[in-house]
Amino acid sequence: xxxxxxxxxxxxxNHFTRISNMIAKLAKTCTLRISPDKLNFILCxxxxxxxVSMWCELEQxxxxxxxxxxxxxxxxxxxYLELTSENLSRALKTAQNARALKIKLTNKHFPCxxxxxxxxxxxxxxxxxxxxxxxxxxxxxxxxxxxxPMVPDPDVSIYLPVLKTMKSVVEKxxxxxxxxxxxxxxDGELNLKIETELVCVTTHFKDLGNPPLASxxxxxxxxxxxxAEVHIDIRKLLQFLAGQQVNPTKALCMHRICHSxxxxxxxxxxxxxxxxxx
Amino acid sequence: xxxxxxxxxxxxLGKAVHSLSRIGDELYLEPLEDGLxxxxxxxxxxxxxxxxxAPLFFQQYQATTPGQDLLRxxxxxxxxxxxxxxxxxxxxxxxxxxxxxxxxxxxLVVQLHCKFGVRKTHxxxxxxxxxxxxxxxxxxxxxxxxxxxxxxxxxVLPFPPALAEVTLGIGRGCRVILRSYHExxxxxxxxxxxxxxxLGEEDFQQLQAQEGAAITFCLKEFRGLLSFAESANLNLCxxxxxxxxxxxxxxxDSLLDGHFVLATLSETDSYSQDLGSLERHRPVPQLQAHSxxxxxxxxxxxxxxxxxxxxxxxxNEGSRALPSISLSPGPQPxxxxxxxxxxxxxxxxxTVPGTPPPKKFRSLFFGSILAPVGSPQGPSPxxxxxxxxxx
Numbered sequence: 167x168x169x170x171x172x173x174x175x176x177x178x179x180n181h182f183t184r185i186s187n188m189i190a191k192l193a194k195t196c197t198l199r200i201s202p203d204k205l206n207f208i209l210c211x212x213x214x215x216x217x218v219s220m221w222c223e224l225e226q227x228x229x230x231x232x233x234x235x236x237x238x239x240x241x242x243x244x245x246y247l248e249l250t251s252e253n254l255s256r257a258l259k260t261a262q263n264a265r266a267l268k269i270k271l272t273n274k275h276f277p278c279x280x281x282x283x284x285x286x287x288x289x290x291x292x293x294x295x296x297x298x299x300x301x302x303x304x305x306x307x308x309x310x311x312x313x314x315p316m317v318p319d320p321d322v323s324i325y326l327p328v329l330k331t332m333k334s335v336v337e338k339x340x341x342x343x344x345x346x347x348x349x350x351x352x353d354g355e356l357n358l359k360i361e362t363e364l365v366c367v368t369t370h371f372k373d374l375g376n377p378p379l380a381s382x383x384x385x386x387x388x389x390x391x392x393x394a395e396v397h398i399d400i401r402k403l404l405q406f407l408a409g410q411q412v413n414p415t416k417a418l419c420m421h422r423i424c425h426s427x428x429x430x431x432x433x434x435x436x437x438x439x440x441x442x443x444x
Numbered sequence: 445x446x447x448x449x450x451x452x453x454x455x456x457l458g459k460a461v462h463s464l465s466r467i468g469d470e471l472y473l474e475p476l477e478d479g480l481x482x483x484x485x486x487x488x489x490x491x492x493x494x495x496x497x498a499p500l501f502f503q504q505y506q507a508t509t510p511g512q513d514l515l516r517x518x519x520x521x522x523x524x525x526x527x528x529x530x531x532x533x534x535x536x537x538x539x540x541x542x543x544x545x546x547x548x549x550x551x552l553v554v555q556l557h558c559k560f561g562v563r564k565t566h567x568x569x570x571x572x573x574x575x576x577x578x579x580x581x582x583x584x585x586x587x588x589x590x591x592x593x594x595x596x597x598x599x600v601l602p603f604p605p606a607l608a609e610v611t612l613g614i615g616r617g618c619r620v621i622l623r624s625y626h627e628x629x630x631x632x633x634x635x636x637x638x639x640x641x642x643l644g645e646e647d648f649q650q651l652q653a654q655e656g657a658a659i660t661f662c663l664k665e666f667r668g669l670l671s672f673a674e675s676a677n678l679n680l681c682x683x684x685x686x687x688x689x690x691x692x693x694x695x696x697d698s699l700l701d702g703h704f705v706l707a708t709l710s711e712t713d714s715y716s717q718d719l720g721s722l723e724r725h726r727p728v729p730q731l732q733a734h735s736x737x738x739x740x741x742x743x744x745x746x747x748x749x750x751x752x753x754x755x756x757x758x759x760n761e762g763s764r765a766l767p768s769i770s771l772s773p774g775p776q777p778x779x780x781x782x783x784x785x786x787x788x789x790x791x792x793x794x795t796v797p798g799t800p801p802p803k804k805f806r807s808l809f810f811g812s813i814l815a816p817v818g819s820p821q822g823p824s825p826x827x828x829x830x831x832x833x834x835x
Contacts (some may be wrong), residue, residue: 253637260602276635283602287647294642295602300635 167245167303169200169271172232179267182229183258185222190255192220192405197304197312198279200235200245203227207251208312221314238306245271246304246312249279257281257297265292277301322394324350327371332358333407335369339400342367346400352376352390360400445475445515445545448504453699454541454556458528459672460495460702465525466668467493467704472576473524473552474516475507475545479700483576484521490707491665492578501699503540515545517570519552527554527566537562545570580705582692585683587653589620593673593680593695595648599641600670603663607639609709610666612682613658618645625660625709649679659684659691660709669693669704687711 199206209220226233237243261267261283268282278298287293343360350356356371468484479498499505540557556564609625623640673680673695684691688710695702
């Protein structure tokens, strides 16, 4: 298995760094999947209740000026690695004003992802900082758990308000309750509600707009004003909101109530180059 | 003793105290003929720091009042630091700082004259003590590096702030390499990220060291001096020897002198894990043959040569059988003024009382200036310490 990539553009480097910071805020360890044209950051939190899973996809050619990889085998031309997300974000932090960044899979005493940053220096010689991030190669048999999650047709899908605003609202709510109810309808209304014995606080967002329905079959007879609601853990939502450092072109929230009664909240953030789903 | 610091020197003094606070919990203040010395040592005796401010640093400097002996005192670092805690405030509002030590009163008085007629007086209690002397001589170290502090400051930026130890070594082509050092724990499953920074020879004003020379020392303690040197825009000089021997970091300008002496990890102390001494002595090719699917076939980066560079080939330094104080030659410690004859021969054992030094640094290099008969002794392994016998 081989992997080697190089980023020379400052803006790309910056963007990549911010994505890695966002991942670091969401989870301690994450899986990095490398394929010929994409890089994915995957997090699978299989908790019984309120687990968060994340799938983030980057088109490699939007970032790397050089990209070579050789996967597990010809039929399975992918590499799955597990690493501590903070290590990657810390390594990238040193690349803030770098001339170039090289990242490659190496084996120095232990398998690692080596991030090599070429820094500008006053003198003529180049200054190089190298970070060896220890990784674990994920065996082939576990790959099936890390595939792109199927996004079922939602009951309600709505554009989110400015994430910063939402974040400050949710942050204040966190002090009062640990669970939050997110309600949305097809009329562009979104409510964030918390309830305790003593107090009940709701923040209403109106005129948010709903994306067009994916398929016509989803209940046409649904009353547009009817609210779909899910209860979620505030801290998880806050983690997601806090991690958003990249200004999205759109952010969506989808409610889904499936037959078994299980509800899921899907938050999708899209920027020009990437999309992330939680 | 009475001294008066004015203007921007107040901030310099404050910064020096901040630096010293990174090392030890007690500050030894001693007015000497050469200037005011502020010294400290850490609890495990693996780090010593000293700043000497020349009389010209002060607007007024009076080491002793006539008829009085030179006074020495030991103050709690916390107390002294609290006077200079806010450097911003020092810079903006403090016009003068007056430090006086009166033999009669048992207080060290630090008075800050601030703007708008505000005067803050701190009365700090102190203890009499013996002079804290460390025996070391930079001139005896075969390897020397000198660079502007800014360069070194930039070099340590990539390292995590929590990193305890770092290895400094000379690689191929006279490149200076700094590498994070982690004690490998056999049972820890989570490996730490290894960071390495490589500086070219051109970054240094002086580079006199053999290829392959390397030492491992405490980064946290070094950062103390580094931040001082950066703020004062000084050059930092690193004198070092074989692993296990203390490394001496110095800054100097016309008005002050700073010395930080840090113990270094000795060769035998390093774990012989995969990263340890076993690997060190193997020639390069072994690294690559290490594990089979070696994915590093791509273009040759210099990554591998950095690995080579970190091989130290210094011959066996000490074994554990050596006493824990390394006898450094050089009978006169650089800062010794007239006081030696007043020193008492402490009967302290040469090992650190109480807990052994953490992280296997050798408790080191303290020599006492022995009392007797006037003639300066040769190297002595006895600690020089105050009569309280604190650790």
